[in-house]
Amino acid sequence: MTTTHPATVSAVARLDGLLRNYGHLGTLDLLHAMIMREFPGRVAVTSSFGAESAVLLDLVAEVHPATPVIFLDTDALFDETVAYRDSLIRRLGLMDVRIARPHPRDIRESDELWHRAPDRCCHLRKVLPMQRATEGFAALIDGRKAFHGGDRASLPTISLGAGEVFKISPLIRWTEFDIERAFDDRNLPRHPLVANGYRSIGCWPCTRPTEPGESPRAGRWAGSAKTECGIHTFAGSGI
Numbered sequence: 001m002t003t004t005h006p007a008t009v010s011a012v013a014r015l016d017g018l019l020r021n022y023g024h025l026g027t028l029d030l031l032h033a034m035i036m037r038e039f040p041g042r043v044a045v046t047s048s049f050g051a052e053s054a055v056l057l058d059l060v061a062e063v064h065p066a067t068p069v070i071f072l073d074t075d076a077l078f079d080e081t082v083a084y085r086d087s088l089i090r091r092l093g094l095m096d097v098r099i100a101r102p103h104p105r106d107i108r109e110s111d112e113l114w115h116r117a118p119d120r121c122c123h124l125r126k127v128l129p130m131q132r133a134t135e136g137f138a139a140l141i142d143g144r145k146a147f148h149g150g151d152r153a154s155l156p157t158i159s160l161g162a163g164e165v166f167k168i169s170p171l172i173r174w175t176e177f178d179i180e181r182a183f184d185d186r187n188l189p190r191h192p193l194v195a196n197g198y199r200s201i202g203c204w205p206c207t208r209p210t211e212p213g214e215s216p217r218a219g220r221w222a223g224s225a226k227t228e229c230g231i232h233t234f235a236g237s238g239i
């Protein structure tokens with residue numbers, strides 16, 4: 001059992017129960033249990049519609065295509081990501097994709113802040129809009145994988161985030177090979193930038209292609225110590 005924030009006894013007890021009852025399940029069974037049984041109407045998926053996102057979105061669509069999917073448009077995305085998002089929505093039959101955007105005032109404040117103060121930029125363009133968009137949900141499903149490294153390497157399938165929101169990471173134990181096989185087995189389209197060497201895709205000022213042998217997230221905030229934007233933890237809310 002892992003928590004990343006101080007939590008009440010009842011939330012920790014529920015997390016224990018969820019892990020005990022569902023921690024051993026395969027991906028589709030876990031998604032079904034979370035979406036249909038444990039958190040009906042109170043669970044959403046957060047997705048970047050990035051390099052590997054199609055796999056989780058296709059699995060969720062198989063379980064319940066009306067599950068809300070929250071997409072964060074930071075106003076600094078690649079045009080290819082926006083086009084890919086729209087084509088995937090149609091292809092997978094996703095029925096409730098919600099687009100979260102930063103406040104125009106925060107876009108103005110963070111203009112070109114990405115190089116000078118990336119934590120502040122992520123706070124304004126990502127964390128605040130994501131906080132607003134996920135308000136009221138008891139659980140959030142994400143596509144984090146342990147093989148991406150960093151904090152993700154030791155993440156359990158179910159954890160507790162800020163505000164005692166349950167974080168469901170059904171792909172956490174998937175390998176890169178599993179992802180590749182799912183793309184093939186499910187005949188899923190690729191993000192167009194994957195062909196150019198992008199293996200983890202975020203905002204254009206902070207993303208570069210990876211070199212052979214680098215980890216998938218090495219192209220994010222390359223050359224700096226930053227590895228996460230904060231949307232999975234809502235950390236740094238006072239930045």
Ligand code: SF4
Nearest residue numbers: 118121122125203206
């Ligand atoms: S990833 Fe870069 S451009 Fe996007 S919000 Fe963070 S610092 Fe700003």
